[in-house]
Amino acid sequence: MTSVLVVDDEENLLLLLERVLTRDGFAVKTASGAHQALALLERETFDLAIVDIKMFPVDGITLLDELRERSPATRVVMTTAYPTPDSRMECLAKGAAVFLTKPLDLNELKSVARNLKPA
Numbered sequence: 001m002t003s004v005l006v007v008d009d010e011e012n013l014l015l016l017l018e019r020v021l022t023r024d025g026f027a028v029k030t031a032s033g034a035h036q037a038l039a040l041l042e043r044e045t046f047d048l049a050i051v052d053i054k055m056f057p058v059d060g061i062t063l064l065d066e067l068r069e070r071s072p073a074t075r076v077v078m079t080t081a082y083p084t085p086d087s088r089m090e091c092l093a094k095g096a097a098v099f100l101t102k103p104l105d106l107n108e109l110k111s112v113a114r115n116l117k118p119a
Helices: 011-023 032-041 059-070 086-094 104-117
Strands: 004-007 027-031 048-052 075-080 100-101
Touching: 004 011, 011 027, 011 104, 027 032, 027 086, 027 104, 032 059, 048 059, 048 104, 059 075, 075 104, 086 100, 100 104
Parallel strands: 004 027, 004 048, 048 075, 075 100
Antiparallel strands: none
8 A cells, every 4th residue: 555645734635635545545644744744754654745835834845855865765746835937846856756736636636646656
């Protein structure tokens, strides 16, 4: 079963994504910020991480750097409600597999997650 870490400071979105992805057959853990996500990464590995860019006090791009360093095999999907060409390029250059804009299309997210899962 593919393990997924969802990181977002929006509680309702965390609950929604956990429910949708679990129903789709993924093992999902959630974190409401970068510190909580890094604590989870100390204890387990994830096949996939879905990370919001705009979080406080540590943003998603900083978390992306940590994810790449601590868990290079984890595929990362970055999400944001405030996309810019620069943020997209930065995320992809730093190793994100996919960049999605909020509001998320749940069918697209599930498709991306299925396509990024390990063989």
